[in-house]
Amino acid sequence: MDIWDKKKRSAVMAKIKGKDTKPEWIVRRYLFSRGYRYRKNVKGLPGTPDIVLRKYGIVIFIHGCFWHGHEVDGHIPHSNSGYWQKKIGRNKQRDERDKAELKKMGWRVMTVWECQLKSAVRQQTLLEIEYHINHAYLEKFKPKKAKQYVIEKVVSNIAAEEAVEYKKR
Numbered sequence: 001m002d003i004w005d006k007k008k009r010s011a012v013m014a015k016i017k018g019k020d021t022k023p024e025w026i027v028r029r030y031l032f033s034r035g036y037r038y039r040k041n042v043k044g045l046p047g048t049p050d051i052v053l054r055k056y057g058i059v060i061f062i063h064g065c066f067w068h069g070h071e072v073d074g075h076i077p078h079s080n081s082g083y084w085q086k087k088i089g090r091n092k093q094r095d096e097r098d099k100a101e102l103k104k105m106g107w108r109v110m111t112v113w114e115c116q117l118k119s120a121v122r123q124q125t126l127l128e129i130e131y132h133i134n135h136a137y138l139e140k141f142k143p144k145k146a147k148q149y150v151i152e153k154v155v156s157n158i159a160a161e162e163a164v165e166y167k168k169r
Contacts, residue, residue, distance in 0.1 A: 023117045024050050024062045030126045036133065045107075047098030056137045059102055060110045060129070061095070062117075068095060073115050108136050 004012065019041050028051060031038060039052045042059075049059035065074045069088040076084050099109045110132060116125040 023114045046101040056133050058108045062112045064114045070113050
């Protein structure tokens with residue numbers, strides 16, 4: 001049973017932010033302080049990633065554990081649980097579809113969960129994000145292995161005159 005009437009519940013749910021949340025703010029502030037420049041909420045890419053680092057070829061999604069169904073600490077409310085299971089299930093499917101499309105486009109996709117930005121583990125998470133960004137950047141410049149070509153002697157069946165020797169005069 002809900003503690004609020006439908007009108008009040010609707011007003012409360014409408015105030016839940018979809019962008020510029022505290023977890024996004026924490027990651028963006030860290031990246032900017034470390035010299036990384038990015039775009040936020042790029043609508044031209046599948047899923048509208050929260051942070052896009054074009055120079056590094058990386059997009060970062062910052063997911064709330066409840067809304068995106070984090071396996072570790074996401075939970076389904078006891079009231080109206082059927083609705084929430086469907087809703088969160090659709091969100092998870094959409095997230096997977098968007099990540100697959102981005103990977104096809106050549107982007108590296110990172111997902112940071114809200115629980116990974118709690119004060120106890122925040123510094124470790126931010127350092128790991130930075131590590132993966134740098135690693136991806138260095139991978140771009142890694143020398144590619146040259147293909148080894150095998151030259152086989154081919155006997156051709158080309159119709160041509162036989163070799164003629166010329167005499168000196």
